[in-house]
Amino acid sequence: MIPGAFTYHSPRTLEEAMALLGNLGDDAKILAGGQSLIPAMRFRLAMPEHLIDLGGLDGLAYVREDAGFLRIGAMTREADLEAATVVQQRYSLLADTAHVIADPLVRNLATVGGNLAHADPANDHPATMLAYAAEVEARSPTGSRTIKIDDFFTGLFENALEPGEILTEIRIPAPQPGAGGAYRKLERKVGDYAVSAAAVQLRVQGGRVSAARIGLTNVSPVPLRATGAEQAILGQAITDDCLAAAARAASEECDPSPDLRGSVAYKRDITGVMVRRAIEKAAARAGGAS
């Protein structure tokens, strides 16, 4: 499987990259990690005329806590995110997620920004970032703007980036006391997309859930927030009943398509199971357990 011909551009600065993107418009695609784009190109399902490789840009690969946020450079490789001490110590949901994205070799090239900007509902970061109430930084020649993750995913493989804009940073609010998170994913084998997965970030105060956000993977055309499931646990103590209610809600509010990973009925049911397990784990972590 050999990709079609294209012209390769390797800008050295973000400005250069944005200029190229501006000039080439829709004929160009951004090449970040390339782990989704290049296979599509090898099957000639994707045939961009120009590739703008962000690999040569400095300063877009970092993971650091700063001013109440975990800041992740868009070109940060998944493997570096997985290995980052701060992530392992303070962002369990993100650590869970980073460990189950594709396989270790793919994670050595795949980037966090690419995973998000691709806006594939089967990717793992969208749900996780929804649960974290993250925000992304978009840069364009005219300046930069912040997009709330809730507004970022606009359609199947479609995001809120304007033509000419480049995603440069993802920001996750630092966890408050009593916060905990977890990602639970059912996959057919290592490296597969989720049959269904749930990302849960919550906060437990005085034995009750004071804040909760839940994102779902690969059970809707657009990365989905399970607000119904969130409501089912908000203000509650984590009991079997409220877990069951959350699971039920998630099963109902998701909108999966049938494919080799399973029927709609199976995916709905499993989504409930994933949500339940992720909440249990998140709550346990919120309570100090890991």
Place this chain on the structure above:
Amino acid sequence: MTHLDDRFEHHSDKPDGVSAEVATTDEVRIRTPSKICGMGHRMKRKEDPRFIQGQGRYVDDVVLPGMLYLDIVRSPYAHAKIKSIDASEALATPGVVAVITGKDLEAAGGLHWMPTLMSDTQMVLPTEKVVYYAQEVAAVVATSRYAAADGIEKVFVDYEPLDPVVDPFEAMKDETIVRDDKEKKTNHIWHWEAGDKTATDQVFGDAAQVVRQKMYIPRIHVASIETCGMVAHMDKVTGKLLVYMTSQAPHAHRTVFALVSGLPEQKIQVISPDIGGGFGGKVPVYPGYVCTIVASIVTCKPIKWIEDRSENLQADSFARDYHIDAEMALDAGGKITGLRVETLSDCGAADAAANPSKFPAGMYSICTGSYDIQAAHVAVDGVYTTKPPGGVAYRCSFRVTEAVHMIERMASIAAHERGEDPADFRLRNFIRSDQFPYRSPTGWQYDSGNYKAALQKAMDMIGYHELRREQAEKRAKVELMGIGISSFTEVVGAGPSKDYDILGIKMFDSAEIRIHPTGKAIARFGTKSQGQGHETTYAQILAEELGLPAEDIQVEEGDTDTAPYGLGTYASRSTPTAGAAGAMAARKIKAKAKKIAAHLLEVGEDDLEWNVDRFQVKGAPDKSKTIQDIAFAAYTNHPQGMEAGLEAVDYYDPPNLTFPFGSYIAVVDIDAGTGEVKVRRFVAIDDCGNIINPMIVEGQIHGGLTQGLAPALFEEIVYDENGQNLTGTLADYLVPTAVESPKWETGHTVTPSPHHPLGAKGVGESPTVGAPPAIANAVVDALWHLGVRHLDIPITPEKVWAALRGARA
């Protein structure tokens, strides 16, 4: 209709005199010191240094000057008429040299059709219509891989879609005919039976209990990590066709190419270099090979064709695809008295299975397995559908996996229905060790076995009764845990040539040994290793027989210009056939060596005895000549009137097949929430007779177990209702990784084959045959109390989930 009984009569009075009961031990026999490294030594593989340093040489590594590249245009329809093909844009594409269509091959003398191994016909390139998705439609030849890939995008084919025939049971209604090129307008290909129907119906009439189950053994793909490929070079000066190909049977392929192309056989050299896994997928001749050869004949240039993975998964021969309806008759005491099996074999668009030609359903009639059953009858029908042709092994002897899965599932279902432990049920019904050689009701002559010993050892090793206790406790806590047993019998090592041939070529195999004056040797064989380690095991066999250090013996295979003619490596036949040929050739050499030794020691031959690596004078062991002394003398000081040199050839035609066996026990835990099955433990006890290299045998068993796990839980080629393949990449065709694959626990018993010169049997495929039912039985064992009786493989989480739901409802 064929009766196996007729064909196997000669076994009852076999010249090699099958001994009665063969003793079973746990011991791996070692008779040579480690410097010689004969049988039984865990010798490090001689082939490994090149592989671990990236110096293996596979077909895609071959580069010839002026080489062109071939790529293939494939059909997006499962069934469609070809109205026209427009290659003008392709020919205008930079680098494209030629485009070849079915019409061109037809003009080239009917080369648009080729024979299959089952003497059916298969299109090379179509002229009228396509009959499966991803079928080869045209070939583009270009100056580079990339240009060829550009070219195929520019060949425009106008199709008129026809109704696909996907379901084999629908196909049997003949509403749409797949092969309208044939005279008989039907999709039914063949009907085949074995066993005694009347006697079988009789025992079913008298049965106290009849157990019936339908099951489907899915369509799967070998997915060797190296795909198929070829480099062909027609040298217009010498008129010689040099072919490098991914071939498990280079000699047979050379003969087929000679017959089909009409080139004289001495002008065709097939070289099968290092092969990146075969598992049966590299036995058939694929259209791509023929296109590559034709392209080289046409252009007189070297042509390289290497399949993409998606082509490999979507168009190359599949395995299995058997729809089975089985019935088992039992008496009141729980003794199996009869087995009645009807099966529909979905062959795809051509009968391109790789079975011996008299056996359209391979050795499926071995399906009475390890059990002493009074009467059995098996009937199989083959049918065409608009799916790719095939029916290759996937690491199993001809159709034995299907047979074993059926009988082992039936045994467990019967045990559960009787409310008894599946182990007890098996122990009661096993063929007893004193019954060997055992004649099965479908006519097989089992050479040796001790099924009780193997199962007992597996149960002890895994702590069977302890696990049953744990299961009972778990059940009380509503946790799902299952234990599954499979006590299989394999049948490997075809010939004997009286019954076994492929396209008329008898299934013997061969070895040729040449000992050089300095006591080093080269040995060539008619088989072809694809990872089995022949360069090491064959050397060990010869070391055992001749006393030459295995290190000093160079083993070669795969070049038809140098190796003796053989049928190749598949169906675990290498050790039973070529391995035996090596031993027999070595014994011929030994006979001559004895004469030379007698001459050198000035004694009579009768005064000599063999001792590991030398002939010594009886009673005076200090008077001796080593094999090296003798080799030197063979060229420098041989007796007057004796031919110089020390070499021999043997074409070994086995008197019978070998019947390796084993008992496997799987322990699974099931996630009741998701339906996921986790194999917690898996113990495999195998008996392949005398062991040549225990390390290599273990490796083969581990690999076979993972390839047994795969179809049990993960792998299946899935088509939609239009015959569209939905599992065309390794992202959807789920080959297990090191994470899904459990840590295998293996052990062995040793029950030598009475008729094999080394007492050895084949082993490479036993685990692929034995593992799936062990896992399936374990899953059903975990769910039986909830009313789940059977699950077809692959047992996906959703299947388990659905079964649990059904149970809850």
Place this chain on the structure above:
Amino acid sequence: MSKRMITVDLNGEATTREVEDRTLLVHFIREDAGLKGTHIGCDTTSCGACTVLLDGRAIKSCTMFAVQADGKQVETIEGVAKDGALHPLQEGFWEKHGLQCGYCTPGMILSAKHLLEKNPDPTEDEIRWGISGNLCRCTGYNKIVEAIQYAAKKSKAQDEEAAE
């Protein structure tokens, strides 16, 4: 069709070739540089037969363009043995029978090399996850795991020797 000159440090040797922009790294390694030890097994980044080290990280060279490796270091199986001495992983694969057909072996060894550099003393579970991007069809993985354990032990011993 757009072409350009690139220079890749291939096993310590600066290798300069003109390539099409769309040339996959694996084809640059195998065909332009002629190093055949790196293999191709799929089209979907699933099998890992094409694994090489890019600036020390194990990546799938069939899912990267050669132009992306311009100015970078690439290590292939041909570069693993140093001055005629086998790497502990190569020894381990040979000693423990970690290979059969040998086709996935170069990729496995390079994945394992990166794994051991990140985690010199991995558990069996960490090894299995660490090589989960590489498919093997022959061995059932048991002996590959043993081979990597052998290498980890051996490297540790060597380091301790060096320390003394």
Place this chain on the structure above:
Amino acid sequence: MKIDGTHTFDAPRHAVWEALLDPEVLASVMPGCEKLERTGENAYHGTLKIKVGPVQGLFDGKVRLADLEAPKGYTMKVDGRGATGFVRADSTVKLEATSDAQTEMVYTADAKVGGRIASVGQRLLDSSAKAIIKQSLEGLNRVVKARASAETGATETDGEASTPVPAVEAPTQADFAKAVAKEVAADLIPKPYRIPLVLGVIVIITLILWYFLG
């Protein structure tokens, strides 16, 4: 793949009906539709550039309407082909006037998708199809609504409804049809090679006969 659904238009039934038969309107609302022209009685021909994220497929399609029952509905056959595969769909469209100003469309489609796009993009087919239909119908609603309120909104909706992608010249059915098999066979192998092929093969014929008969 079965797709069905309903969609409510803010326009009277006859307006929706007319729009549904107007290739210009349909072309303007179908995402990626680069050309749609009437080729005969209830027959249309067009090219559609389907774009789902990075995945693109250029399809050359024939559309045939049947069982027209103005203004109640019709059945539609679509036969689209492209380098990445094909799409064939049988669908029925029914229009129900829910009020003077509102019309409900009930549609069902049975689509067959094949080729590379189906074998690789299987997981995306269902949601892609739904997304494309949704966009089309929303686009259509904008048009009929605009028309109903006596404005010419078609051109204005043009931009927002269809994804702006550069047109690539697609091989048309006409191109396919041009080639006649015989000529093709002759043309496919460049002249210099034809002679050796024919020669080299006469030998082969005889031997094959020998092989199969003898």
